[in-house]
Amino acid sequence: MSLSSxxxxxxxxxxxxxxxxxxxxxxxxxxxxxLPQAIKYSRKRFVALKNISFQVYEGECFGIIGKNxxxxxxxxxxxxxxxxxxxxxxxxxxxxxxxxxxxxxxxPDLTGRENIILNxxxxxxxxxxxxxxxxxxxxxSELRNFIDQPIRTYSLGMIARLGFSVAxxxxxxxxxxxxxxxxxxxxxxxxxxxxxxxxxxxGVTIVFVSHNxxxxxxxxxxxxxxxxxxxxxxxSPDEVIKAYEQAYK
Amino acid sequence: MAKKINYIKVKKSFKSQIMDIxxxxxxxxxxxxxxxxxxxxxxxxxxxxxxxxPLSMALIFLFAFKKVLKIPIENYTFFLICxxxxxxxxxxxxxxxxxxxxxxxxxIKKTNFPFYIIPLVSVLNxxxxxxxxxxxxxxxALSYKIWPTIAWIYGILLLTISQFFLTFGISLFVSSLNLxxxxxxxxxxxxxMILFYGTPIFYDTSFVPQRYKFFIIINPLAGIIxxxxxxxxxxxxxxPLFWKNLAYNIIIFSLGFFIFKKLSYKFxxxx
Numbered sequence: 001m002s003l004s005s006x007x008x009x010x011x012x013x014x015x016x017x018x019x020x021x022x023x024x025x026x027x028x029x030x031x032x033x034x035l036p037q038a039i040k041y042s043r044k045r046f047v048a049l050k051n052i053s054f055q056v057y058e059g060e061c062f063g064i065i066g067k068n069x070x071x072x073x074x075x076x077x078x079x080x081x082x083x084x085x086x087x088x089x090x091x092x093x094x095x096x097x098x099x100x101x102x103x104x105x106x107x108p109d110l111t112g113r114e115n116i117i118l119n120x121x122x123x124x125x126x127x128x129x130x131x132x133x134x135x136x137x138x139x140x141s142e143l144r145n146f147i148d149q150p151i152r153t154y155s156l157g158m159i160a161r162l163g164f165s166v167a168x169x170x171x172x173x174x175x176x177x178x179x180x181x182x183x184x185x186x187x188x189x190x191x192x193x194x195x196x197x198x199x200x201x202x203g204v205t206i207v208f209v210s211h212n213x214x215x216x217x218x219x220x221x222x223x224x225x226x227x228x229x230x231x232x233x234x235x236s237p238d239e240v241i242k243a244y245e246q247a248y249k
Numbered sequence: 250m251a252k253k254i255n256y257i258k259v260k261k262s263f264k265s266q267i268m269d270i271x272x273x274x275x276x277x278x279x280x281x282x283x284x285x286x287x288x289x290x291x292x293x294x295x296x297x298x299x300x301x302x303p304l305s306m307a308l309i310f311l312f313a314f315k316k317v318l319k320i321p322i323e324n325y326t327f328f329l330i331c332x333x334x335x336x337x338x339x340x341x342x343x344x345x346x347x348x349x350x351x352x353x354x355x356x357i358k359k360t361n362f363p364f365y366i367i368p369l370v371s372v373l374n375x376x377x378x379x380x381x382x383x384x385x386x387x388x389x390a391l392s393y394k395i396w397p398t399i400a401w402i403y404g405i406l407l408l409t410i411s412q413f414f415l416t417f418g419i420s421l422f423v424s425s426l427n428l429x430x431x432x433x434x435x436x437x438x439x440x441x442m443i444l445f446y447g448t449p450i451f452y453d454t455s456f457v458p459q460r461y462k463f464f465i466i467i468n469p470l471a472g473i474i475x476x477x478x479x480x481x482x483x484x485x486x487x488x489p490l491f492w493k494n495l496a497y498n499i500i501i502f503s504l505g506f507f508i509f510k511k512l513s514y515k516f517x518x519x520x
Contacts, residue, residue, distance in 0.1 A: 018518055019518065019519075032369040080361050082361060082517035083518055101355055101359045104360055110286065114283070114286070121275055122356065122360055124272070124362075125305060127278075
């Protein structure tokens with residue numbers, strides 16, 4: 001990855017806090033009766049990311065590792081634009097496709113085929129495109145025999161397979177992946193990794209969150225380690241993973 | 250807390266904006282088709298169920314007000330149906346929308362299409378049910394020897410648009426606010442009940458005493474129901490009332506949309 005590459009995602013001194021919504025969502029009655037606490041709590045906020053800055057370059061695979069709750073998913077949500085930072089700036093210069101949950105929007109009563117259309121459109125594909133890719137998606141999922149059955153009859157692994165198969169046929173510019181490869185059997189996991197590699201070869205920028213260090217090593221060009229809501233380290237996969245594993249020995 | 254614009258996306262070209270609009274159109278049509286499919290998939294009587302509710306309400310009111318209280322309105326069954334079918338669209342959409350963002354939490358957190366599409370789909374879904382129930386209104390009109398004229402065509406079109414603005418506006422308002430005050434659902438239920446009795450559905454506007462007329466005037470649904478009845482029962486549309494009502498509904502829609510937009514960046518945090 002040369003430094004002259006174009007920056008496609010940039011975080012500049014980003015801080016993100018979450019409110020403690022407990023008092024508010026408990027209902028209007030609680031909110032009014034406990035107004036002093038509610039106001040106090042609405043000021044007190046939980047810090048999810050503290051003053052972080054990093055860049056992702058066009059065409060690279062950027063890994064993010066760290067403990068549960070360190071702030072990894074918050075970073076992805078910020079890139080996706082579903083939440084706003086409190087301080088700092090975020091630049092996103094290309095169209096983002098998110099693979100944060102396999103099978104988003106799947107409905108149990110609809111067939112596999114109907115869910116492919118639904119999920120494909122929700123992930124950002126035009127309907128026409130999904131229909132064109134339909135055969136390839138079914139082929140990839142290896143679920144042809146069940147494709148016209150309602151997916152409530154599917155196992156969790158089969159649902160994940162179907163979800164990934166749809167996502168595999170997106171044409172993303174920036175792809176966010178959040179720990180979704182932990183499902184399915186080994187054969188299918190391998191297929192997923194290969195698919196992500198082929199995205200990378202086609203110049204797709206990937207931001208990849210995982211707890212599987214082997215996947216990170218295989219896929220990523222650079223890795224960021226998030227600890228206590230700030231950046232502990234950014235560097236090559238080998239050095240960051242080594243330091244990370246050292247810290248948790 | 251610093252309040253400046255801090256999420257920046259590169260400006261989109263005209264072409265990609267057009268592509269976005271086409272994409273949203275796909276999204277809305279696929280999601281609406283899904284709702285309809287799910288509704289009818291497991292029941293042979295799907296269509297029948299969706300009109301059964303207003304029809305049984307009509308029967309109850311027919312008994313209570315025509316047979317028992319002897320309300321002096323001609324063609325009372327037809328009178329009731331003309332108000333109850335559009336009412337059903339409004340009340341179903343608003344009640345479903347109250348919880349719709351909560352039940353679609355994963356979509357909101359994990360995908361990045363405009364969130365207003367979620368309540369929009371629910372409003373469109375009930376709108377389609379209403380439109381599909383118009384043949385029943387037509388059959389009833391014919392049985393009362395009312396012969397529809399061209400006024401039905403443009404009247405239905407205009408009023409559907411007007412009621413859509415009102416219904417969508419209120420749905421946007423309650424769906425977004427319900428995330429912050431989760432017991433809003435109960436308030437909405439009570440509000441819907443008050444609105445039902447405060448709207449001339451089973452009585453005529455002319456029955457309302459002068460001192461209470463004010464409530465009819467500020468109730469946007471009253472104007473709509475009156476207009477629906479004029480079209481179905483008299484083949485005419487009261488245009489001054491229609492335009493006033495349309496303006497009112499568009500204002501309500503704009504307010505609802507504004508509030509929804511303002512709050513939508515908090516959705517991802519709160520869900």
